Amino acid sequence: MTQSRLSATVMTRVLLRSLLLQASWNFERLQSLGVAYVLAPALHQLYKDEDLALAYARHLEYFNTHPFLAGTVLGITLSLEETRSQGKTCYLEVKEFKNMIMAPYAAMGDAFFWGGVRPLAAAIALFFAFRGSLWAPVVFLLLFNLPHFWFRVVGLLRGYTLGLRAIDDIGRYHLPDLAIRCKEATVILLGALCAYLCFIALRTEEVATGWGLAALPLVAGGGWLIRKGVSALMLVLTVCALVLSLHHLME
Numbered sequence: 001m002t003q004s005r006l007s008a009t010v011m012t013r014v015l016l017r018s019l020l021l022q023a024s025w026n027f028e029r030l031q032s033l034g035v036a037y038v039l040a041p042a043l044h045q046l047y048k049d050e051d052l053a054l055a056y057a058r059h060l061e062y063f064n065t066h067p068f069l070a071g072t073v074l075g076i077t078l079s080l081e082e083t084r085s086q087g088k089t090c091y092l093e094v095k096e097f098k099n100m101i102m103a104p105y106a107a108m109g110d111a112f113f114w115g116g117v118r119p120l121a122a123a124i125a126l127f128f129a130f131r132g133s134l135w136a137p138v139v140f141l142l143l144f145n146l147p148h149f150w151f152r153v154v155g156l157l158r159g160y161t162l163g164l165r166a167i168d169d170i171g172r173y174h175l176p177d178l179a180i181r182c183k184e185a186t187v188i189l190l191g192a193l194c195a196y197l198c199f200i201a202l203r204t205e206e207v208a209t210g211w212g213l214a215a216l217p218l219v220a221g222g223g224w225l226i227r228k229g230v231s232a233l234m235l236v237l238t239v240c241a242l243v244l245s246l247h248h249l250m251e
Contacts, residue, residue: 075159
C-alpha cells in the first residue's frame with residue numbers, strides 16, 4: 001500500500017482510458033470490464049498483491065452509467081480507493097457509492113446529451129449544410145464534443161480532488177433543466193430553418209413569400225410533439241427528409 005497521492009501520469013492514463021470505457025461490454029455486468037481497465041493504472045499504484053486482486057474484484061461487479069458523466073463517478077471512486085488504501089475509514093464504501101450514483105447519472109446524461117445537446121448541435125449544423133458549407137460536420141462535432149469532453153475531463157479531476165463532495169457538481173449544472181432548454185432551442189432553430197428554406201424555395205419559384213406562413217403549423221406541431229416526448233433528433237431527420245424530397249420534386 002502507498003501513502004502518496006496518484007501521480008499526474010497515472011491520472012492522465014486513467015483519463016485516456018476512460019475514452020474506451022464502453023469498448024468491452026458483457027450482458028451480465030455491462031461496463032464492469034471497462035471500469036476495471038480504466039482504473040487499472042491507479043489500482044496498481046494504490047495496491048499490491050492480494051489487496052490489488054480484491055480491488056479488481058470490486059470493480060468487476062455490475063456497473064452501468066452514462067459514459068460522458070462516468071468521469072465524475074470514476075474520479076470519486078479513485079478518491080475512495082485511495083482513502084481505503086491508506087487504511088482510513090470511508091464514510092461510504094466503493095460498491096455502495098457506485099450502486100447509489102450510477103442510475104441517476106445515467107438518466108441525467110441520456111436526457112442532456114442524447115435528448116438535448118445532440119439534436120441542438122444537429123440543428124445548428126443544418127444551417128451550414130443547407131448553404132452547401134463543408135463545415136457542417138465540423139460544427140456538429142465541435143458543438144457536441146465540447147460539453148462531452150468538459151464533463152469527462154473536469155468530472156474526473158474534480159471527482160478525485162473533492163471526493164464525495166463532487167456529487168454536488170452535477171447538481172449545480174441543473175442538467176435536466178438544461179436538457180429542456182436545449183430541446184426548446186432546437187424547436188426554435190428548426191422553425192427558423194423551415195422559414196428560411198420556404199423563403200428560398202418560394203423566391204426561386206417566384207411565388208409570393210407570404211405563402212411561407214404555411215410552415216407555421218409544421219413548427220407548432222413539432223414543438224407540440226417534442227413536449228409530448230417525441231425525439232427532437234427524429235424530428236430533425238424528418239424535416240430534412242421532407243425538405244430534400246420537396247427540393248427534388250421542384251427540380
